[in-house]
Amino acid sequence: MTTSPDLAAPPDSGGLPNLRPSSPRYGEKIIFGILAGSAVISVATTVAIVLSLIMPSLDFFRDVSIVEFLTGTEWSAGFQDAQYGVLALLSGTIQVVFYSLLVSIPVGLGVAIYLNEYAPDWVRRAVTPVLEILAGVPTVAIGLWALYALTPIVADLLPFLEWGTYSIGVAGLAVGLMSVPIVSSVSQDALRAVPDSLRQGAFALGSTKREVSIKIAVPAAFSGIVASIILAASRAVGETMIVLMAGGGRPQFTFDPTEPVLAMTSFIGQTATGDIAAGTTTYDTIFAVGLLLFTITLILNMLAIRMVRRFREVYE
Amino acid sequence: MSDPTRRAAGPAVVPPRLDTVPQADSQRVSPVEGETVFDLRDVDVHYGSFRAVKDVGFTVVKNEITALIGPSGCGKSTLLRSLNRMNDLIPGARVGGLVSYHGKNIYDADVDPVEVRRRIGMVFQKPNPFPKSIFDNVAFGPKVHGASRTERESIVEDSLKKAALWEEVKDDLRKSALTLSGGQQQRLCIARTIAMQPDVVLMDEPCSALDPIATARIEELMVDLAKQFTIVIVTHNMQQAARVSDRTAFFSTEVNETSDIRTGVLVEFDDTQRIFSNPSDERTENYVTGRFG
Numbered sequence: 001m002t003t004s005p006d007l008a009a010p011p012d013s014g015g016l017p018n019l020r021p022s023s024p025r026y027g028e029k030i031i032f033g034i035l036a037g038s039a040v041i042s043v044a045t046t047v048a049i050v051l052s053l054i055m056p057s058l059d060f061f062r063d064v065s066i067v068e069f070l071t072g073t074e075w076s077a078g079f080q081d082a083q084y085g086v087l088a089l090l091s092g093t094i095q096v097v098f099y100s101l102l103v104s105i106p107v108g109l110g111v112a113i114y115l116n117e118y119a120p121d122w123v124r125r126a127v128t129p130v131l132e133i134l135a136g137v138p139t140v141a142i143g144l145w146a147l148y149a150l151t152p153i154v155a156d157l158l159p160f161l162e163w164g165t166y167s168i169g170v171a172g173l174a175v176g177l178m179s180v181p182i183v184s185s186v187s188q189d190a191l192r193a194v195p196d197s198l199r200q201g202a203f204a205l206g207s208t209k210r211e212v213s214i215k216i217a218v219p220a221a222f223s224g225i226v227a228s229i230i231l232a233a234s235r236a237v238g239e240t241m242i243v244l245m246a247g248g249g250r251p252q253f254t255f256d257p258t259e260p261v262l263a264m265t266s267f268i269g270q271t272a273t274g275d276i277a278a279g280t281t282t283y284d285t286i287f288a289v290g291l292l293l294f295t296i297t298l299i300l301n302m303l304a305i306r307m308v309r310r311f312r313e314v315y316e
Numbered sequence: 317m318s319d320p321t322r323r324a325a326g327p328a329v330v331p332p333r334l335d336t337v338p339q340a341d342s343q344r345v346s347p348v349e350g351e352t353v354f355d356l357r358d359v360d361v362h363y364g365s366f367r368a369v370k371d372v373g374f375t376v377v378k379n380e381i382t383a384l385i386g387p388s389g390c391g392k393s394t395l396l397r398s399l400n401r402m403n404d405l406i407p408g409a410r411v412g413g414l415v416s417y418h419g420k421n422i423y424d425a426d427v428d429p430v431e432v433r434r435r436i437g438m439v440f441q442k443p444n445p446f447p448k449s450i451f452d453n454v455a456f457g458p459k460v461h462g463a464s465r466t467e468r469e470s471i472v473e474d475s476l477k478k479a480a481l482w483e484e485v486k487d488d489l490r491k492s493a494l495t496l497s498g499g500q501q502q503r504l505c506i507a508r509t510i511a512m513q514p515d516v517v518l519m520d521e522p523c524s525a526l527d528p529i530a531t532a533r534i535e536e537l538m539v540d541l542a543k544q545f546t547i548v549i550v551t552h553n554m555q556q557a558a559r560v561s562d563r564t565a566f567f568s569t570e571v572n573e574t575s576d577i578r579t580g581v582l583v584e585f586d587d588t589q590r591i592f593s594n595p596s597d598e599r600t601e602n603y604v605t606g607r608f609g
């Protein structure tokens with residue numbers, strides 16, 4: 001007999017079962033690495049952007065007082081005796097937000113209520129992709145359209161006001177049309193989350209379709225609808241191309257929709273693409289305005305996230 | 317949803333006219349005394365091409381509780397929804413035959429479903445309070461139909477008392493209805509329905525989501541409410557039907573041998589006492605004694 005008793009023994013010592021991994025499982029490690037890497041990249045990018053805004057902004061606020069920056073209404077960056085009253089730019093931004101919401105709230109909400117509460121399935125299926133296409137149109141194309149098509153239309157519709165080639169009102173209107181899909185899709189999600197049993201309950205009390213939509217579905221979806229509006233506002237604050245192309249380039253503190261007004265984003269877009277020397281106050285200005293813009297949109301987005309979370313909590 | 321909720325001009329549902337109420341003529345049905353509220357003849361309900369219920373005929377008498385019982389899927393909810401045109405809200409649902417309400421077919425072209433539902437309220441299986449305050453839940457119907465603030469206040473109090481909920485909630489009418497327990501929510505839904513001062517209250521398994529104590533309270537409430545309203549209740553609980561109802565309709569399903577399609581049919585309609593003690597159909601007897609379903 002040549003058979004050694006060793007062969008019958010378990011491969012590991014001590015007679016314990018072998019519970020070690022059967023293979024090194026490199027795949028798991030690679031996937032984990034890629035996913036963790038992606039998370040690190042996105043966080044690092046955010047931090048890098050914030051830091052790159054803060055550093056030159058600190059330089060800026062060594063030259064210009066923060067009070068003057070936030071309360072001044074004259075803006076003449078890059079000129080002799082430059083004034084840095086950001087309210088001149090903020091008035092443009094606020095107008096863009098205001099006029100855009102004037103359009104996107106009623107139209108977006110109307111679309112959402114119609115599609116979710118009234119429209120038959122086939123209409124919903126036909127309209128939803130159209131809204132997605134609208135959401136995907138490059139803003140430079142919308143800017144062109146606003147400048148050459150929308151301005152004359154607005155001038156025809158409101159002939160008692162004096163419309164020039166560029167106006168902050170038309171820019172706001174175009175941004176509003178662009179934001180309709182934001183309002184409608186987030187509001188529609190919120191309306192869809194309202195349980196049908198609530199609508200049934202209201203119908204069983206002898207309510208009409210309109211009463212069910214307006215008195216039950218919309219209030220129940222309210223925080224989601226508010227979130228959609230905040231998101232649209234935040235989008236309007238940050239919109240650059242349309243405002244730059246159709247809104248005009250004059251930094252002035254005004255609330256007249258027919259005036260050309262330089263908004264915060266237009267200032268950054270315009271100035272950063274011109275030639276300016278790094279380290280000059282004008283150079284630092286871009287970052288200070290950028291930081292303010294970032295802060296405003298951050299606050300708006302945090303509000304929106306909080307509202308969305310609230311309407312999720314109610315029904316889950 | 318294709319609900320023509322536009323309000324029709326003029327009186328959509330005619331007031332009761334006793335002389336025109338057709339007498340129940342099906343041989344299965346015992347003669348009915350008292351004022352007839354509903355008279356159903358040859359009622360069929362389709363979902364698209366699927367016939368869920370066929371040839372149903374029975375009568376509902378004023379201030380009585382009529383129970384619809386039978387195994388799951390035999391079309392009880394479907395039939396109940398056809399009594400106040402809630403089926404209109406389901407795409408593809410069609411109701412055929414005659415659903416006569418005080419002598420008027422509620423599926424006639426000149427009938428407005430909104431008017432029908434104002435008179436014929438409904439309480440659902442799962443309590444569905446609106447995410448509003450207790451007060452606003454009960455005041456919702458009256459408000460929609462134009463009651464003033466002071467009217468609403470008295471309607472809310474009155475309805476909550478009738479629904480046996482007043483004592484528990486009178487101090488926090490402003491609290492969200494969603495903070496109430498399941499049984500309280502269901503009583504709130506009943507209060508919300510009776511705040512409309514309806515003629516009929518339809519209830520689809522109103523206790524199936526509730527514990528036995530809450531169930532007992534609702535049963536007590538139903539018997540009490542029948543003094544003022546006419547009640548039609550769907551229940552899977554035979555003891556409940558036996559305890560609270562005056563008349564019982566027993567439904568079952570017929571299976572088409574070639575296509576295997578199940579259709580709900582009315583097997584027997586009679587006084588509740590007869591249905592449970594001395595049914596005339598063997599299928600009813602098997603069901604109520606627990607040998608089937």
Ligand SMILES: Nc1ncnc2c1ncn2[C@@H]1O[C@H](COP(=O)(O)OP(=O)(O)O)[C@@H](O)[C@H]1O
Pocket residue numbers: 363368386387388389390391392393394395406580
């Ligand atoms: N909305 C609907 N669409 C299509 N079929 C339905 C719908 N509701 C119910 N049905 C069908 O109709 C039949 C009866 O259902 P239902 O009335 O709910 O029965 P029950 O209440 O007695 O359990 C079942 O076969 C069910 O699948």
Ligand SMILES: [Mg+2]
Pocket residue numbers: 392393394520550
């Ligand atoms: Mg049912």
